[in-house]
Amino acid sequence: DAGITQSPRHKVTETGTPVTLRCHQTENHRYMYWYRQDPGHGLRLIHYSYGVKDTDKGEVSDGYSVSRSKTEDFLLTLESATSSQTSVYFCANGQNSNQPQHFGDGTRLSIL
Amino acid sequence: QKEVEQNSGPLSVPEGAIASLNCTYSDRGSQSFFWYRQYSGKSPELIMSIYSNGDKEDGRFTAQLNKASQYVSLLIRDSQPSDSATYLCAVRSPRDSNYQLIWGAGTKLIIKP
Numbered sequence: 658d659a660g661i662t663q664s665p666r667h668k669v670t671e672t673g674t675p676v677t678l679r680c681h682q683t684e685n686h687r688y689m690y691w692y693r694q695d696p697g698h699g700l701r702l703i704h705y706s707y708g709v710k711d712t713d714k715g716e717v718s719d720g721y722s723v724s725r726s727k728t729e730d731f732l733l734t735l736e737s738a739t740s741s742q743t744s745v746y747f748c749a750n751g752q753n754s755n756q757p758q759h760f761g762d763g764t765r766l767s768i769l
Numbered sequence: 770q771k772e773v774e775q776n777s778g779p780l781s782v783p784e785g786a787i788a789s790l791n792c793t794y795s796d797r798g799s800q801s802f803f804w805y806r807q808y809s810g811k812s813p814e815l816i817m818s819i820y821s822n823g824d825k826e827d828g829r830f831t832a833q834l835n836k837a838s839q840y841v842s843l844l845i846r847d848s849q850p851s852d853s854a855t856y857l858c859a860v861r862s863p864r865d866s867n868y869q870l871i872w873g874a875g876t877k878l879i880i881k882p
Contacts, residue, residue, distance in 0.1 A: 697874070698874065699874035700813070700857070700872040701872075702870075705869070747812055754869075755861065758870065759815065760814070762811075762812050763811075
């Protein structure tokens with residue numbers, strides 16, 4: 658059991674509003690990741706973290722920011738949501754960069 | 770050219786037969802390879818990891834890695850309807866300093882009773 662909880666599980670919001678998604682882990686894993694998954698694209702990395710306050714961009718980071726103030730929490734923020742950010746968002750964690758990643762249940766985000 | 774390629778399927782296999790899923794990758798320096806299963810509307814779940822050439826077996830699942838030919842495959846023996854899912858291949862590439870996973874788009878597998 659990966660021990661990852663994502664919240665909220667579903668959200669509908671309007672274009673231009675800020676949105677924050679939360680990922681909480683019960684393990685003490687160093688690495689945490691945010692992905693989005695869209696039909697035809699598979700999983701795409703948005704941002705990841707390799708320690709408290711240590712984050713880096715993934716391949717689709719534009720329009721997203723992250724913060725990790727504690728080992729157990731990794732937040733993803735859409736400063737001004739756009740319809741193109743409608744997607745399913747997954748958080749994952751890993752003990753280190755060479756270990757498998759384990760996923761949370763996902764957040765389905767719809768931006769109207 | 771995509772860095773990790775999978776046939777999108779759907780791959781239809783009769784119940785009880787062997788399902789064979791394939792994945793090719795472009796970076797010869799890749800070191801770690803993973804197979805995930807994803808049911809519709811659910812999150813990816815790790816099935817197998819493989820790090821060296823050859824076969825690795827776990828129950829009905831066998832992962833095969835051939836680094837010279839740059840492919841990794843997943844065999845599912847005695848396929849069951851519950852194996853129907855999308856299977857994702859992920860490869861750890863040294864292309865950046867933090868060795869992030871590169872994901873294939875997945876192969877949809879359908880097991881027909």
